[in-house]
């Protein structure tokens with residue numbers, strides 16, 4: 001049974017005493033490294049072996065010998081297995097693969113998010129690290145004739161095979177195919193210390209090797225030609241060490257010339273590992289800026305943080321948060337430690353990575369899921385080396401295996417992409433960051449112009465609570481303190497841009513049926529004349545959000561989902577498509593209504609393509625770039641488009657949410673929000689908070705340079721509290737009002753939620769299961785929690801799967817007793833899948 005408390009730390013009984021010696025427990029659960037197996041297997045531990053959870057082992061599995069990770073000791077073998085059937089661990093391949101704090105972190109993730117530990121390990125390790133590791137067998141030293149005299153035929157055969165092989169090395173799988181009883185044969189040879197057995201890194205992601213040349217001469221070469229001397233001089237000028245291919249290119253020399261120099265002993269040519277890492281664009285070096293008073297205070301506080309204390313850095317848009325991060329990290333690196341910087345989506349913020357590279361050069365490495373497997377694997381290994389470095393990455397980088405972590409920073413901490421909805425574990429990187437900071441005893445900085453309600457509440461509560469009181473409430477455990485730091489002004493006291501709210505109902509009344517208000521039309525007109533740039537923000541990509549028939553009212557829908565199809569049309573002559581934004585189904589746009597045959601189909605709801613078409617029609621001279629997930633599919637597309645815009649190759653950037661984050665372009669003066677309403681009326685208790693954050697971030701892109709900015713926000717509900725708060729740049733008032741509603745309804749951060757998501761291709765199966773689980777849960781109901789549902793999801797069917805959900809609301813002022821998840825899972829038949837989403841952000 002797992003108890004949960006407000007601070008987000010789980011209290012997990014089983015995990016305690018994990019590292020205490022468990023001498024009399026000789027049963028070990030392990031995770032085997034064998035494709036397709038997910039389950040945990042139990043092995044016996046031979047008396048002579050000492051194993052710790054997290055060690056990498058070799059175990060017999062079927063007819064093979066495979067790699068495995070030790071998970072935990074158990075007191076009893078599984079009831080359905082007779083103890084003498086259980087096989088023994090063979091050996092420890094690598095100890096301390098997961099340092100204790102890191103292992104504890106993975107265990108906490110598994111416990112808190114109710115997932116098998118393997119799922120937590122999978123999200124932490126680069127893809128394929130375990131999945132494809134291969135066991136290999138290698139001869140040790142010279143084999144004297146006759147040593148195998150007393151060996152079995154299998155051992156003799158293996159020995160002969162290995163000796164015949166130039167590298168004296170074969171994969172175990174190959175030997176098994178060639179030799180009967182290979183398993184026994186290898187064991188025999190291992191016992192005689194004639195061979196060694198090792199785990200080879202995954203094949204696909206094997207380190208990339210390249211030939212390097214190193215100078216070993218004394219500078220007093222005699223027996224060489226002038227050409228050879230020339231090459232040595234070039235090599236010396238290069239610092240005496242260079243890739244072979246590079247040297248050949250520089251000197252225009254042939255490999256044989258180099259070979260001769262090697263034979264004469266002037267150079268050494270050897271294979272060396274070349275790390276495949278995302279290189280980024282070379283940045284001109286950059287010096288620390290002179291800080292403003294508020295920035296100095298922030299840097300000072302952060303650098304003096306004790307233990308795992310936290311900071312909420314609340315800085316308005318353009319207040320220079322990045323400079324604070326940079327100057328807080330510099331001393332960490334000087335102390336020989338590393339820093340971890342998490343950002344919502346890396347592709348969207350090439351500028352941020354560039355700033356870090358300009359300051360810290362090659363000490364910066366980037367880690368996120370869009371890297372190739374090879375890049376991820378190499379970056380991961382590079383991190384393990386423990387050199388002081390700065391890792392910038394998206395949510396999964398919270399698991400970056402940095403050995404000496406000195407600081408963790410979450411930039412734009414309010415952003416919902418820090419939460420993983422699927423697959424399991426459904427973790428939030430901010431929650432995991434708090435645990436990691438605690439376990440590594442390093443400070444944590446949460447930065448945002450619009451902090452999440454969660455972070456706001458914690459810093460406010462702690463701010464109003466005296467240190468003395470805090471001491472009392474935490475007798476045996478010191479809660480980390482959260483400091484609230486504010487950067488209330490933009491750099492150089494630039495004003496925040498005024499936000500003009502335009503009532504679109506009024507526009508229609510006065511005869512303007514365009515998607516642009518008169519104010520926005522006028523502002524766009526002036527843009528080019530003044531040599532300034534603007535951004536148009538649209539909530540949706542595509543052209544129109546739905547197409548319906550004017551004769552019969554039929555709305556064209558996705559055949560696999562219960563949603564309308566979006567119309568996509570980029571330009572004259574391009575194919576006209578209908579596309580589902582949920583499952584990506586697409587079809588060509590029909591000429592006639594499929595229901596009644598009428599040719600009068602009408603488009604509703606504007607997306608980026610429609611806005612772009614309108615701009616072309618109204619302002620043919622205005623150059624624009626469309627920036628949404630359709631135009632940025634290819635690797636590097638984000639950077640290319642943003643660079644073009646920064647170089648003023650376009651006047652206007654037309655895009656979705658993607659352009660709200662971290663864009664810092666001084667020449668942008670105009671922001672147009674084409675329709676704010678799409679954001680406001682989503683059926684989710686977080687809709688208002690999210691809309692406020694997005695609109696504030698979008699508005700914050702304007703007026704960051706010398707020219708003042710201007711924001712035009714079009715809406716049909718100008719009196720909506722979110723719109724009013726954005727207009728007045730009023731964070732605190734908005735948040736406090738929002739919090740009162742959350743308290744009234746027991747929604748986070750006041751209460752906690754757990755969402756059970758069920759889905760199946762069979763409508764009745766999922767509905768029945770949801771019903772069964774709900775009645776099971778109802779039997780458990782205690783005052784501390786409440787069940788909402790079962791109810792069909794907002795969109796019942798996506799990609800042909802029917803979806804139902806059950807929401808558990810938990811009052812956090814009590815230590816709730818949660819249901820037995822094992823029991824809940826057992827109520828799910830095979831054709832119904834269940835995801836337990838802890839602290840869900842997306843209820844739709």
Ligand SMILES: Nc1ncnc2c1ncn2[C@@H]1O[C@H](COP(=O)(O)OP(=O)(O)OP(=O)(O)O)[C@@H](O)[C@H]1O
Pocket residue numbers: 289290291292295315316317318319320321322323448449491661662663664700
């Ligand atoms: N102390 C300083 N002196 C001069 N310029 C500064 C200073 N600090 C930051 N800047 C500049 O101010 C601009 C805004 O800073 P930055 O992008 O870090 O803001 P931010 O707080 O991250 O904003 P947002 O939340 O909107 O992304 C940048 O161009 C940055 O180089």
Ligand SMILES: [Zn+2]
Pocket residue numbers: 549550551552553554593594595596597598
């Ligand atoms: Zn019709």
Ligand SMILES: [Zn+2]
Pocket residue numbers: 558559560561580581582583584585798799
């Ligand atoms: Zn669909």
